[in-house]
Amino acid sequence: MPQIDDTQLMQLMDAAKASIRHAYMPYSNYPVGAAVLTADNRIIAGVNIENAAYPAGMCAERVALGNAISQGYTQFKAIAVFSPKGEISPCGVCRQFISEFGPDIQILFHWQGQLQQMPIKDLLPFSFSQTQLNA
Ligand SMILES: O=c1ccn([C@H]2C[C@H](O)[C@@H](CO)O2)c(=O)[nH]1
Numbered sequence: 001m002p003q004i005d006d007t008q009l010m011q012l013m014d015a016a017k018a019s020i021r022h023a024y025m026p027y028s029n030y031p032v033g034a035a036v037l038t039a040d041n042r043i044i045a046g047v048n049i050e051n052a053a054y055p056a057g058m059c060a061e062r063v064a065l066g067n068a069i070s071q072g073y074t075q076f077k078a079i080a081v082f083s084p085k086g087e088i089s090p091c092g093v094c095r096q097f098i099s100e101f102g103p104d105i106q107i108l109f110h111w112q113g114q115l116q117q118m119p120i121k122d123l124l125p126f127s128f129s130q131t132q133l134n135a
């Protein structure tokens with residue numbers, strides 16, 4: 001697994017924070033920013049985007065990944081997620097969405113007053129993947 005240096009991880013979290021001002025969250029008033037670090041060290045951000053039809057809303061993590069994929073990136077080292085409200089960790093749907101791109105993607109998030117870092121496989125063990133589809 002490629003080593004990610006701490007400066008890069010701090011830059012990633014900073015990018016997630018910086019994107020917050022674009023969050024569109026008129027219903028929850030819970031802003032979220034996310035940023036992905038590509039294999040070639042680019043940082044691409046995304047925010048939560050809500051909708052009057054609530055379930056149509058999108059989480060910041062999936063928007064960030066969608067932005068990156070739309071620009072041609074499919075290999076990722078890490079994803080940071082941030083909310084100024086405090087604790088946050090990727091929801092179940094986002095865990096599955098992130099898992100698609102590899103079990104070792106590192107997830108950075110604030111929880112219990114601490115900056116946490118762990119691979120997506122620890123947040124979603126036994127994730128359904130192409131392996132099962134192709135069995
Ligand atoms: O990890 C998370 C958790 C929640 N949200 C969004 C969805 C919704 O817009 C708002 C409240 O759930 O926060 C994210 O973007 N990422």
Ligand SMILES: [Zn+2]
Binds near residue numbers: 090093095
């Ligand atoms: Zn989510």
